[in-house]
Amino acid sequence: YDKPSQITGILSYFSTSLFDKDKLDDVLWDIVENCIAYLQLEDCIIYILDDSKKVLVQKAAFGNKNQGERKILSPIEISLGQGIVGQVAQSGDYECVYNVAYDERYVVDDISRSSELAVPITIDDKVVGVLDSEHSQEGFFNEHHILLFQLIAKLTAKKLAQINVENTTNITNDNLYFKELDFLMKEAKIYRDASLGLEGISKMLKISSNYLSQMVTGLRGSDFSDYVNSFRVEDAKSKLKNPKFVKYTTLAIGLESGFNSESNFYNIFKKHVGVSPKEYRQSEQEVK
Structure with missing residues (x-):
C-alpha cells in the first residue's frame, strides 16, 4: 500500500460498503468479509467490549476463526488488560508486535502465529473494541498496515456511533459517484459491453456494489439492470432509425448496443418501448 490512491480506493470501498448497514453484526461482518479480506491477510478478529463484564468479546472473524454463516469458531473472551488485545483496550494505544514468541502477553487463540497488530476502536475517547490481526510471518506488519488499520478502526467507530442514530444520509443528483457513473454511461458508453454488470461498474467507481445499487435506485427509481438497459434501448432506437445502419x-x-442475445434484446426493448425492435424500425421508416 505504497500509494495514497490505493489507500483512498480501499477506504472509499469501506465507507460505501457500510452505507446501508444499521446493525452491529452486519457492520462488523461486512468489515471482515469485504474489507479485511480485500487486504489479503491471514487472520483478523474484531472484538467488542462488554462494558458490564469488562471483557472483550469476539464478534466477527476472517480466516480460520470464520466458521461460515457468520459464526465464529470457538469464540473466546479476553479481560481488559489481558494479552496484547486486552492491553490495547485498556491503554487505548495500538500494539504492533514483531515476534510474539518474545512477548509474554501473547494469548494463543486458534493457532500460534508469529506477529500481531492490534488497534483500538474508539468512540468519544472511549475504547469500544479492538481490531486484531495475526500473521505466521515474523515482522509481517509495517507502517502501511498500521495506517490502514487505524483508518479502518476510525471508520468502524464512526459507523458504530451512527447505528442508533436516525439515518439522515441522502443521495442526491450532485453525488460525485453518480456524476462519474453518468459520464461513463453517456460519454464513454460503457453499457455497450454486454458482459458489464454491477460488480464491474462498482470496481470502476471504487465503491461497493451495494452502494451503487442503492444510489441508482434512489436517484432513478429503477433497479440497476433496468437503468443500464435504458441506455442500451436508447442506443438501439437511435441506430434503428439511422440510415447509416439500414443494412444492419x-x-x-441489439448486440452493438450491449444486449447479449436476440431474446434479451427483444424482451427488454419491447418492455421499454412497447413494440418490438422490428416494429419500431418499420414505424420510423414509414414516418420518413
Whole structure:
C-alpha cells in the first residue's frame, strides 16, 4: 500500500460498503468479509467490549476463526488488560508486535502465529473494541498496515456511533459517484459491453456494489439492470432509425448496443418501448 490512491480506493470501498448497514453484526461482518479480506491477510478478529463484564468479546472473524454463516469458531473472551488485545483496550494505544514468541502477553487463540497488530476502536475517547490481526510471518506488519488499520478502526467507530442514530444520509443528483457513473454511461458508453454488470461498474467507481445499487435506485427509481438497459434501448432506437445502419439486422443493432442475445434484446426493448425492435424500425421508416 505504497500509494495514497490505493489507500483512498480501499477506504472509499469501506465507507460505501457500510452505507446501508444499521446493525452491529452486519457492520462488523461486512468489515471482515469485504474489507479485511480485500487486504489479503491471514487472520483478523474484531472484538467488542462488554462494558458490564469488562471483557472483550469476539464478534466477527476472517480466516480460520470464520466458521461460515457468520459464526465464529470457538469464540473466546479476553479481560481488559489481558494479552496484547486486552492491553490495547485498556491503554487505548495500538500494539504492533514483531515476534510474539518474545512477548509474554501473547494469548494463543486458534493457532500460534508469529506477529500481531492490534488497534483500538474508539468512540468519544472511549475504547469500544479492538481490531486484531495475526500473521505466521515474523515482522509481517509495517507502517502501511498500521495506517490502514487505524483508518479502518476510525471508520468502524464512526459507523458504530451512527447505528442508533436516525439515518439522515441522502443521495442526491450532485453525488460525485453518480456524476462519474453518468459520464461513463453517456460519454464513454460503457453499457455497450454486454458482459458489464454491477460488480464491474462498482470496481470502476471504487465503491461497493451495494452502494451503487442503492444510489441508482434512489436517484432513478429503477433497479440497476433496468437503468443500464435504458441506455442500451436508447442506443438501439437511435441506430434503428439511422440510415447509416439500414443494412444492419435488428439483432446486430441489439448486440452493438450491449444486449447479449436476440431474446434479451427483444424482451427488454419491447418492455421499454412497447413494440418490438422490428416494429419500431418499420414505424420510423414509414414516418420518413
